Amino acid sequence: MSATANFFVHPSVGFFALALILPFLSGKAWKWLLVVPSIIAIWSVMTVAPGNYGELNYLGQVLHFGRVDKLSLIFAQVFAVMSLIGMVYAMHVDDKLQHIMACVYVGGAFGCTFAADFLTLFIFWEFMSIGSTFLIWLARNPISTKAGFRYFMYHTIGGLFLLIGLLLRYKAVGNFTFDAVAPAHMMVYDWMILLGFCVNAAVVPLHAWLPDAYPEGTVTGSVFMCAFTTKTAVYVLLRGFHGVEALAIAGTVMCVYGVLYACIENNARRILSYHIVSQVGYMVAGIGIGTAMTMNGAVAHAYAHILYKGLLFMGTGCILYAAGTTKLDKLGGLVQRMPWVMVFYMVAALSISGMPLFNGFISKTMTIVGAAEAHRTWLAIGMEIAAVGTFVSVGIKLPYFAFWAKPANDKMELKPIPTNMYVGMAMGAALCIAQGLYPDMLYRYLPFEMEHVYHPWTTWHVLQSLLLLGFSGLAFYFMRNIITPHAKTNLDVDFFYRLIGRGVLALVSKPLAWIDDRWTEAYRAVGLSGLLTLARGTVWFDTKGIDTVVDGSAYTVQNVGALGAKVQTGRLQDYLGLAATLALCVFAAVWYFA
Amino acid sequence: MSLFGMLLTQLRAWRGVIGVLFFLALAGLVVANVFIRPHEAEFVYDAYAGFWAVFGLIGGLAMVIIMKKIVQPMISRGDDYYERNS
Structure with a gap:
């Protein structure tokens, strides 16, 4: 960006302001206001110069709201873009409370991103927790009410770990500064903080809240949730705990665990939720391995993931909105009735699978190649297995059983989908393809200096991806009668x-x-x-x-x-x-x- | 039904042709792999042609068979086990 501002308009401000004034607005025109905070946020993160902005004395502590550097900026950038897409997608919703809670939630995510001390971080962390809980409750049915309570309880416990950790740390070191720890010298309080972060990052076995709650959120609320909670956690892990070996292992376990469960799930939004666990696994593993390349891979993958996962939830959200269910055993044969939903969904599905031309290809391979270059062969193999499973479940199984499997479905009653939902999906799809074609769009913002520049578009990388995905597709072809989804509840650790x-x-x-x-x-x-x-x-x-x-x-x-x-x-x-x-x-x- | 929807419906009628094209493409990829190899093998075996093809195929088959035939019968319960919208 050519113009740089030497002042900083904190992106949270717009969102919180909108949340405060929305209840007092009447008529329909307020819907256009929904996109304003996102546009301000995009302008702000594109123009601000790195530095420390905004401190506040509160109860004898100094709160640092504005740590602006390359790492916080790239996360804030994708948050801003995604909030715009999400708001456009949600514009038809008349329920103001949903928008207010989305604003509180997104504002909280920006607050966490720019917080330079644990106290500020904790405050915004809890804002996110409250906002997202409401995005589940506001689906307004008995199932979402219960799921919301479980979600809130779980995040409160996670938040308490963080609180205990930061208080113990304050007692020991005398400040709340949030910086990287030395992985070899981690104290009990560091582990407590790490545990709090890991709850939000859905690290196995602390992950079960995610596939429990996200499928029950509102159509538009889940689009926000899939983007912000886990990725904010990825950001704070990257900031505070890179190079911690436990994360390298845990991340790879997440990669594989998520795809295995997705393989047997029936609810489309639950399949996608398990794939959040899996995809965040790549990021957590990259952070744990801790080389510049794997950490950049984690950042790049977080960026790409937010875009394509948002698009996936938008696509399945359209199915839920129109058909009233996302259970695959009840769907099928919808392709001629929702052709564009299928197309946008497929853009996202190919992105998450790492297909060349789409943004997953330029981000996922970076972490895997980085792991291999760091001689973490087993971790890299785990991630490749997850790539196979991702394509089988999200790339083929879900669209096959939702749109194709059965003969043309003319009987099912479908609610017409509002135009703004299509616009939101088109924006997401355009970005997924653009980043896949021009990786530099994303790479130029990567925060860590690498020894050599990574080039995804080599003949070998393309061929390798096509071989891997092509033959995974062949495996699905052979297994198409076995993988047929069944209406079952699969026990996960939330049983415990x-x-x-x-x-x-x-x-x-x-x-x-x-x-x-x-x-x-x-x-x-x-x-x-x-x-x-x-x-x-x-x-x-x-x-x-x-x-x-x-x-x-x-x-x-x-x-x-x-x-x-x-x-x-x-x-x-x-x-x-x-x-x-x-x-x-x-x-x-x-x-x-x- | 929109024109685009009809075009997609037509694809169903052509699935035989599409299947053949798919198999030809897979064969083409393996042949290409004979000539195009990685500069540096990430793992020992990926220097051989067809490694990733076998990896994708076996990985996919094993995952589906193990999860659907062995694991799911053990861990699955009725749809309303937790009274949630499973």
Whole structure:
């Protein structure tokens, strides 16, 4: 960018401001305001010069709102772009609360991105948690209500780990500065903070909130959620914990775990949710390996992922909006009725699969090649296996069973899809293809200096990707009758969360119930007669005490009133005399006490 | 139905031809792999032609068979097990 500003308009401000004024606007014109904060945010991150902006003294602590450097800027940039796409996609929604919560959520994500201390980070972290919970609840059905509560509980626990960690850290080091830790010298509090971050990054086995909650969010809310929560976590991991070996392993486990579950899922949005776990796995692994190339790969993949995952959720959102379900066993044969939804979905599906021409190709390969160059062969192989599974599930299975599998479906009632939803998808699709064709669009913003520039568009990379994906496709062809989705609930580790939840509930409620029983008995025996005695006492107090006082004060007021009436004679001289007396009294008092 | 929708419907009628083209393309890719090899092998075996073809095919087959035939019967419950919109 040619013009650089030496001041910084924090992108959160626009979103929070919009959230505050939306309730007071009427008519329909307010819908155009939805895109304004995003446009301001894009302008802001494209023009601001790196530096530290905006500090605030609060309760004896300095909050740092504006750490602007290459790392925070590239994340803020894609957040801004995605918020614009998401807002356009959501423009038809009349429910203002959904927009308000989306604003709170997105504003929180920007706040986290630019926060330079843990306290600021924590505040915005919780804003995100609240906003996203509402985006689930606002689907307004019993299932989403329950899912929202589970989601909120889980994120609150994650937030508490972060809080405990940052407080312990403050006690030990005396400040809240948020910087990278030395992986070899991590203390207990560092691990606590890491754990808090890992909850939001959906690191296996802390991931189950994601496929539990995201499929139940509103059509437009899930588009926002799939972009911001996990990627904000990726950003803070990258900032604070790069090079931590545990993350390299955990990330690769995520890659494979996510695709395995996606393989057997039936709900389209749950398939995509498991693929968030898988794709974020590439980023977490890249961060854990910690070379400039794998970290740049993580950043690039986060950028590309936000765009194509948003588009995937927009596509399946259209199916949910029109057909009322995303269960694959109930769909099929929709291609001629939703051709453009299929096309936009496929752009995203090929992007996530890493097909040449699309942006996943230029980002995913970077992390994998980086892992191989860092001699982490097994990790790289894990990521390649995940690539196979991604293409099988998201690239073929989902669209095949939603759009093609059955004969043309003319009976299913479909609600017409608003134009703005198509516009949002077209914007996402255009960016996915543009980045795939011109990798430099993305690479120029990458924050870490690399020894040699990575070129994705080599003959070998293209051939390798086509071989891998082509033959994964062949595997699907052979397996198409086995992989047919079934309406089942697949147990994940949230089975254990629920077990723990029930255990805690029993632990708390059983002793409480016992105490309650005993208390009731004791109350009957002692309390009731005591209460009667007390009542008698109260009656006595009422007649003797209250009545005396109240009646007494009433008589006093009456007498004072009579006196006042007498004093107000209506004669000027009396008033003058009174005023002079009063003035003298005041003068005497002042003279005496001063 | 839109013109574009009809075109896509027509693709169903041509699926035999599309299948043949797909197999030809796969064969073409393997042949190309004989001549085009990586400058530096990432792993030991990917220096051989056809490694990634075998990797994709076996990986895909194994994943589907293991997950759908072995794992899912063990971990799946009824659709309303958690009373959620599974």
